[in-house]
Amino acid sequence: MKQETEIVVAGGGITGTATAYYLAKAGKDVVLVERGDLTRGSSAANAGFVWITYRAPGPALRLGLATLDSYDEMSKNHDMEYEKCGGLTLFETENLFKDMAPFVDVRKNAGLSGLKFLDRNGLLQLEPHLAPFVLGALLNPLDGHINPMRAVYAYAAEARKHGAQLHTGVEITGINIEKGHVKSVITNKGEIKTKYIVNACGAHAPVLGKMVGLKVPIGFQREQILVSEEVPGIVGRPMFTASYKKTVQQGGVGGFTTAFFANQTKKGNLILGGVNDFPGEVTSTTFEAFEAISREAIRYLPILKTLSVRAIRSFAKFYIHTPDALPVLGKVKGIEGFIMASGLNDFGMGVGPGAGKVISELICLGEPSIPLDGFSLSRFEN
Amino acid sequence: MKEVEIAIIGGGPGGICAAAEAAKCGAHVVLLDENPGLGGQIYRRLPGGFAVRDEGRLGKDYVEGTKLIRELEQHKEKVEVISGAVVWGVFPGNEIAFLSGDRNERLKANRVILAEGAYDRPVPFPGWTLPGVITGGAALRMVKAERILPGERLLLAGTGPLQLALGAHLVQAGAKVVAILEASSRGAFWKHLPKLLGERGLLKEGFNYIRELQRAKVPVLTGHAVVAVQGDGEVQRAVYARVDNNWKTISGTEKTVEVDTICSGYGLVPSTRLSRLFGCKHSWDRSLGGWVSEHDSYAETTIQGVFTVGECAGVRGALVAAEEGRLAAIRACQQLGRLSEDEARRKSVSVVKRLKKLTGFESALGKMFAMRSGLFAQIPDETVICRCEEITAGEIRSAIAEGLTSIDEIKAVTHAGMGPCQGRICETIVSEMVSIQTGRPPEEVRPHTPRPPVKPLVLGSFAQE
Numbered sequence: 001m002k003q004e005t006e007i008v009v010a011g012g013g014i015t016g017t018a019t020a021y022y023l024a025k026a027g028k029d030v031v032l033v034e035r036g037d038l039t040r041g042s043s044a045a046n047a048g049f050v051w052i053t054y055r056a057p058g059p060a061l062r063l064g065l066a067t068l069d070s071y072d073e074m075s076k077n078h079d080m081e082y083e084k085c086g087g088l089t090l091f092e093t094e095n096l097f098k099d100m101a102p103f104v105d106v107r108k109n110a111g112l113s114g115l116k117f118l119d120r121n122g123l124l125q126l127e128p129h130l131a132p133f134v135l136g137a138l139l140n141p142l143d144g145h146i147n148p149m150r151a152v153y154a155y156a157a158e159a160r161k162h163g164a165q166l167h168t169g170v171e172i173t174g175i176n177i178e179k180g181h182v183k184s185v186i187t188n189k190g191e192i193k194t195k196y197i198v199n200a201c202g203a204h205a206p207v208l209g210k211m212v213g214l215k216v217p218i219g220f221q222r223e224q225i226l227v228s229e230e231v232p233g234i235v236g237r238p239m240f241t242a243s244y245k246k247t248v249q250q251g252g253v254g255g256f257t258t259a260f261f262a263n264q265t266k267k268g269n270l271i272l273g274g275v276n277d278f279p280g281e282v283t284s285t286t287f288e289a290f291e292a293i294s295r296e297a298i299r300y301l302p303i304l305k306t307l308s309v310r311a312i313r314s315f316a317k318f319y320i321h322t323p324d325a326l327p328v329l330g331k332v333k334g335i336e337g338f339i340m341a342s343g344l345n346d347f348g349m350g351v352g353p354g355a356g357k358v359i360s361e362l363i364c365l366g367e368p369s370i371p372l373d374g375f376s377l378s379r380f381e382n
Numbered sequence: 383m384k385e386v387e388i389a390i391i392g393g394g395p396g397g398i399c400a401a402a403e404a405a406k407c408g409a410h411v412v413l414l415d416e417n418p419g420l421g422g423q424i425y426r427r428l429p430g431g432f433a434v435r436d437e438g439r440l441g442k443d444y445v446e447g448t449k450l451i452r453e454l455e456q457h458k459e460k461v462e463v464i465s466g467a468v469v470w471g472v473f474p475g476n477e478i479a480f481l482s483g484d485r486n487e488r489l490k491a492n493r494v495i496l497a498e499g500a501y502d503r504p505v506p507f508p509g510w511t512l513p514g515v516i517t518g519g520a521a522l523r524m525v526k527a528e529r530i531l532p533g534e535r536l537l538l539a540g541t542g543p544l545q546l547a548l549g550a551h552l553v554q555a556g557a558k559v560v561a562i563l564e565a566s567s568r569g570a571f572w573k574h575l576p577k578l579l580g581e582r583g584l585l586k587e588g589f590n591y592i593r594e595l596q597r598a599k600v601p602v603l604t605g606h607a608v609v610a611v612q613g614d615g616e617v618q619r620a621v622y623a624r625v626d627n628n629w630k631t632i633s634g635t636e637k638t639v640e641v642d643t644i645c646s647g648y649g650l651v652p653s654t655r656l657s658r659l660f661g662c663k664h665s666w667d668r669s670l671g672g673w674v675s676e677h678d679s680y681a682e683t684t685i686q687g688v689f690t691v692g693e694c695a696g697v698r699g700a701l702v703a704a705e706e707g708r709l710a711a712i713r714a715c716q717q718l719g720r721l722s723e724d725e726a727r728r729k730s731v732s733v734v735k736r737l738k739k740l741t742g743f744e745s746a747l748g749k750m751f752a753m754r755s756g757l758f759a760q761i762p763d764e765t766v767i768c769r770c771e772e773i774t775a776g777e778i779r780s781a782i783a784e785g786l787t788s789i790d791e792i793k794a795v796t797h798a799g800m801g802p803c804q805g806r807i808c809e810t811i812v813s814e815m816v817s818i819q820t821g822r823p824p825e826e827v828r829p830h831t832p833r834p835p836v837k838p839l840v841l842g843s844f845a846q847e
């Protein structure tokens with residue numbers, strides 16, 4: 001491992017690997033360190049939705065659009081199983097059509113001109129297996145899906161190709177600041193002198209922040225998912241319901257929420273979700289989640305019962321959230337060289353590469369192509 | 383949720399003896415096994431529909447099995463046997479989830495004894511996915527418990543004494559066994575065979591097997607292994623050759639033989655899915671078959687109240703499984719207050735003594751018949767390794783060359799291990815390949831992070847609200 005570099009990127013998820021790639025491509029001297037391996041973070045264990053529909057018009061949506069461009073470019077050399085196949089928000093009540101109308105209008109004028117409401121018939125033409133209680137949907141043709149692990153490894157491979165060093169099994173344990181400037185990072189494998197450190201530590205971004213005295217208000221919950229055996233042709237595009245279901249556990253403690261979503265991989269495995277709860281830093285999966293996800297999946301897609309489809313895997317990871325559901329990107333006040341690239345909530349796959357690109361621009365050019373003011377850490381100061 | 387004192391998973395000799403002993407000590411026990419009847423691998427019962435007039439003719443194992451099952455039946459009021467119960471997950475608080483028929487059920491146990499057994503070690507060679515290539519264990523099961531012949535002209539390839547048992551059973555049943563290929567060298571094999579048989583209580587049977595094989599003129603070729611299997615849509619020929627000390631083919635010694643079936647019997651791999659789900663600490667020991675859950679001398683794992691007995695704790699045969707099951711039961715009963723410390727000590731003395739005798743020389747011998755890496759080093763790039771996802775050796779090697787060295791990482795990128803078998807088949811192969819290519823010992827190759835379900839689970843098995 002190098003003992004001196006210009007930039008250390010902390011975290012080998014989608015944000016970190018994309019940042020390292022863009023920096024290396026711009027000719028920078030970059031070292032990325034990841035405490036586990038590249039499958040450790042949330043980027044290797046998510047549903048693979050590449051969704052931009054829910055990004056607020058303006059800079060957030062532009063980060064999403066930049067991400068789609070980035071995937072298109074990366075797909076030329078890497079099979080990330082990326083498909084711009086459209087994405088569906090499912091409606092179970094008539095009211096949802098009305099409630100969503102203003103939401104759709106503003107986005108139509110901000111770059112998502114293809115957004116479209118589908119009635120039951122229109123929806124059935126696309127997704128014939130959905131149960132009758134689903135009355136319609138919102139379709140965004142620009143949404144799609146990706147194999148998140150392949151995406152991470154693609155950015156990692158390209159970063160290496162452009163000269164970045166990537167080290168796994170290296171954990172940052174401290175950061176030296178002198179006179180308000182980043183001087184070096186301390187790791188379990190030694191010290192690296194550096195001018196910049198990019199905090200792309202996902203759910204652990206607050207830990208890194210704390211090392212330099214910053215309060216980073218990123219929380220996380222556990223999200224659980226089931227994976228089915230290969231059953232091609234069940235759903236044509238990623239879909240989720242905006243309606244949550246709350247389950248209070250016996251005794252009234254704990255409890256979890258369930259919201260149906262489904263996505264189908266190239267091979268035909270269904271990714272079925274999702275259950276969220278707050279058990280702390282735990283990534284095991286629970287019986288209750290199996291039960292809740294299975295039931296919801298069958299309720300929305302009764303064919304899963306008819307075909308006796310089987311789950312072959314489950315997984316859980318940290319789904320991170322910020323108070324305003326916007327990412328935390330860019331410089332921080334008072335510490336020159338400390339750059340935030342975290343807080344990607346439930347949209348890391350739809351924003352991470354775009355964020356990596358603008359962070360690289362911020363470091364290389366001083367001025368990013370998408371303004372980051374709205375994403376600064378200081379917005380939480382009050 | 384139903385609560386029990388002791389839940390035992392696996393109804394082979396390990397599980398049966400654990401259940402019987404625990405019941406004798408007064409504990410209430412649930413014994414879960416996925417098969418229609420008890421017995422596990424070695425003592426598997428005949429399928430329903432068979433009427434057995436003379437058990438003796440089914441061999442020593444069958445009779446032994448009946449004895450153990452009878453012992454258990456004497457404690458009916460204490461032991462609930464749930465057959466056809468597939469345990470698919472364990473969850474915090476010793477909750478055990480299982481499918482019984484198409485229904486999902488759950489129980490909570492104060493103590494858990496894992497007796498999952500082992501499965502046949504997969505060893506890939508060109509053509510190993512052709513119909514007609516089966517594992518040695520599966521072949522044994524077919525002749526012994528299902529009374530079917532897996533083929534007419536068979537070649538046995540692998541290592542260890544179970545191959546001789548298989549050969550003899552096949553010959554008895556009227557099949558033509560063209561040869562038994564034993565990868566170990568001649569000296570090693572014949573010198574240690576009697577000890578190994580004795581340890582498994584098979585000495586007399588073992589010599590009967592050898593006599594049977596001699597009578598049928600079945601050659602046992604030591605220092606040989608199968609190199610490739612060929613055929614048009616099914617097995618028609620096998621290529622075999624001499625191997626060196628590391629079990630690598632010595633080129634120029636290849637021979638071809640016409641067969642319709644290959645039984646590949648390279649020993650067993652301990653099943654550790656459930657102990658891994660429990661979070662028990664595992665360590666790697668080649669002579670025990672690979673990764674096994676660490677445990678104290680009472681078979682208790684690093685997770686308090688969770689025990690591991692029999693082949694899932696290391697491949698050492700049915701007799702060890704049985705004694706270990708008893709020992710774990712005694713300890714669990716003591717912890718539950720069913721036995722005083724004194725009673726427990728008294729009860730375990732004879733069990734420990736028998737276990738010591740059985741396992742005295744085991745590790746040296748285990749090593750003798752343990753896998754060597756040569757077989758894995760020579761797998762051609764085009765050979766499929768992950769059968770569920772059809773991932774080849776070449777794909778895995780290039781992932782390793784790119785710097786991916788944990789099983790999880792290789793799975794993430796290549797999909798090897800992502801199919802319905804959850805990596806049971808390819809995990810051991812991939813870790814050998816990583817070890818060979820990186821020069822790191824296998825114990826440093828991090829295995830899968832296990833997740834439920836350990837066996838595919840029908841989504842519709844949960845009752846709708």
Ligand SMILES: Cc1cc2nc3c(=O)[nH]c(=O)nc-3n(C[C@H](O)[C@H](O)[C@H](O)COP(=O)(O)OP(=O)(O)OC[C@H]3O[C@@H](n4cnc5c(N)ncnc54)[C@H](O)[C@@H]3O)c2cc1C
Nearest residue numbers: 011013014015035041042043046047049172202347348349
């Ligand atoms: C179950 C689930 C489903 C999801 N589904 C989707 C989806 O369908 N679409 C979508 O867009 N988003 C989804 N998300 C969210 C998405 O996964 C995240 O937004 C995204 O992965 C965040 O990427 P990241 O690179 O910022 O963080 P991560 O991928 O978590 O990477 C952070 C990395 O930093 C490392 N690290 C932490 N501390 C240190 C340290 N001190 N030193 C070195 N390294 C360190 C960690 O090990 C980790 O690998 C889902 C999340 C979950 C949990």
Ligand SMILES: Cc1cc2nc3c(=O)[nH]c(=O)nc-3n(C[C@H](O)[C@H](O)[C@H](O)COP(=O)(O)OP(=O)(O)OC[C@H]3O[C@@H](n4cnc5c(N)ncnc54)[C@H](O)[C@@H]3O)c2cc1C
Nearest residue numbers: 392393394395396416422423424469498499519692693700
């Ligand atoms: C296919 C095969 C055939 C064999 N034949 C012979 C033979 O003929 N002679 C011989 O000496 N040795 C044989 N062996 C070796 C044999 O494993 C041991 O001799 C002996 O059976 C070990 O006993 P055990 O109690 O440890 O495990 P096993 O006898 O293997 O019993 C384990 C039991 O647990 C069940 N089980 C595992 N996981 C679950 C789960 N998740 N849910 C529910 N049930 C579960 C299994 O189906 C099995 O019935 C064979 C091994 C295999 C794999």
